[in-house]
Amino acid sequence: MPTFYPSYLRKIFTNRAHELSMLAKVAEDLQDGHPRHVALFGLRRIGKTLLAQEQVVRLLDQGDVAPVYLDMEDICSAPEPFAQRYIGLTCYWVLSKGEGPVDRYLTADRLLETEASDVPMVARTAGSLIRELGRRRPDYAVLLKLAFDFPEQLAQTLDRSIMCFLDEFPELATLSNFPNIGDPLKHFRASLQQQSRVAYVISGSAITAMERLVHDHESPIFLQFRALELQPFTEEDTKGLVERIFGSVIPAAQSAVYTYTFGHPFYVTALTERLRNLAPAPNEVEVEHVEQAFLLETLSRQGQIYGYCRYLYDISLQKARGYGLLKALLQLLAEEEGLSLSELARRLRRQASATREYLRWLMEVDLIVEEEKRYYYRDPVLRFWVAYTTQGVEVDAFPRREDLESVIGDLSERFQRVSSQLGRAKESEVRELLRQLAGQTVDGELLGTDEPVHIPDFNQVERYLSSDGQIELDALAEADAERWVVEVKWRLKRVGPGELEQLMQRARQFDARAWCVSQAGFTPDAIEFAREHDILLSSAIEMKALGKMT
């Protein structure tokens, strides 16, 4: 399979250390006779397939456990081809390490012409398949059983453990449309229970469907799989990916990449590739380049992100009845998120019960989520795309900067919810950092001063809200003889002197030392002001260095 995990993708593979080590542990346990199974899920294009492929290649390199990779979407057309391919491709991976031409492995007849037929068990299974397929009406249940039992039989015969990666696993349901099959999952489970030398890693893009598969007690494979949800990248891993694709860019631009993509690796990749065309060199990338690249990617027809959002939107709505109303709902939520059922129903001029049905449908296809009875997009980039394209806004491939101004103005506002969520996470990170650094002396440079700074032995570091709700501090840190007041600004704009002045007033009120943490850094005026008034300053880079000291 020449397209299996091309080398350019392997070169940029980033992050996922935790998931890879978990999969490595599953392989190890399998070797020790304890098979366990994993269900990988997460947003579309979040990197499920890439993670599986990376692990497949690692297992091939190690040579102990034999990996098998099957894309169920490719093979689940009908029971006859399914059974032949499931068996043939398992041979291809285990006996030929997934190398060389694959065609010969796709039918039972031709499988007998390959070296796989040297294994008597394989030849026997191919024979059984051919017999069943030769009947006037093949028994589909028999075909499925032959297929699902096969990996274990091969493992036993070769005395070698097998790790089976079944990508797009929910596609298996397609086979339920054929007579005598019923729920294909039941056949799968029946085989699974007899197996001791095979571990399965199933994955799929339909989050809701995957969750139901493993968490719903009515699902045939409930409790058999441990769920592993892939999250977007952290800021640091996002930086790693940008560096692999393009190079190191200035912190403010890097932060902008993170905010607009929320660390989603496909968006990061598309945006960075676009940046590479816009900016002459990585160290010359400005925030403006990032904004421009993001708009070209999302709102011009040539953009990869545009293409993807269009596909997602169309495919999700394709099968829907009440198409117009679903679109109207998506548009409403693109304009304003976090609306409740009654608010949405009122704006749609529909009954709450009908509106709830539509919302349920949109949740079913993973477009929106419910949190505390309010509705949000799962993916802020898609939300941005819907907001603009439904108004007919598109950007051409070579827009003038002036034409983008109005959209750019809106851009940062639209991503505010995303960045305010990130901001809240950051505040608690900063508090935790202070607790851990308490009592240490750190290099003054990391706090924007020349002298080393002794961090007091804080006995309490908490967020503070005055009883009348008027004063809010991101952190108030108290030691026996000293207090610190901390302000965290996690957004794309640099902090200016006005904001530091406010922070200084607060600090005075609390008789405390002031520290301002800003993702995008500080304007020259602000730095000057801080020096005059003894305010400590750290940007994202210093925060990272401080984090390493704990």
Ligand SMILES: Nc1ncnc2c1ncn2[C@@H]1O[C@H](COP(=O)(O)OP(=O)(O)OP(=O)(O)O)[C@@H](O)[C@H]1O
């Ligand atoms: N760990 C990673 N390192 C670098 N790039 C990544 C990583 N994960 C994902 N990507 C980028 O995102 C793209 C999509 O990844 P992948 O196809 O693995 O996602 P998926 O979750 O399987 O998507 P789908 O839901 O469409 O099946 C990749 O082609 C790659 O460009």
Ligand SMILES: [Mg+2]
């Ligand atoms: Mg995939």
